[in-house]
Amino acid sequence: MRKTLMAGALALVSAATGLVAMAPVATAAPQACVTSTLTTGPSGGVGTQVRKSATSSCHDLNLTRADDKTVYANDGYAGRLYHSSSSSWKTCDAGFIWVTDGTYPVDRYLLCTDVNDNTLFTVVSAANSGDTVGITH
Known part of the structure; x- marks a missing residue:
């Protein structure tokens, strides 16, 4: 009886081991959104240039931080x-x-939507350049 129980237990362990070995290997999941800090350029110009993350789960350019360098503490960003x-x-x-x-939270202020991976992007200010912004992408 004891031999039968041991053989049964060994068969279960072998079967379980075989199942684990045959399980598919998971591919790497996309990373959470990536945030880049940029300095804005003038309206119609170019500021800091960044490439849209190719490993992020975000598809948009989200404005998540703004720091206007003037005394007014606000600006328009594109x-x-x-x-x-x-x-x-x-x-x-x-x-x-x-x-x-x-x-600001992700998805509150969308500067650009459905941006392809590795696309080069920048942010410009409406009133003045040189502001610091956080773009989550």
Whole structure:
């Protein structure tokens, strides 16, 4: 009887081990959103340039922090994407979004939506350049 129980237990362990060995290997899941700190350029110009993360689960350019360098503590910010086909920068459809200095949750202020991975982007200020912004992408 004891031999039968041992053989049964060994068979269960062997079966379980076989199942574990045959389980598919999981692929790496996308990272949470990535945040980059940029210095804004002038309206229609170019500020700090960053590439949209290729490993992030975010698809948009979210304004999550703003620090206007003037005494007014607010400014309008617009995302701009580089279009290699025309070798030019284009302002995203959202245009300028006016905010006061502070931090904001993801998806509150979308500067650009559905941005392709590795797309070069920048942020510009409406009133003056040189502000610091956090862009979560």
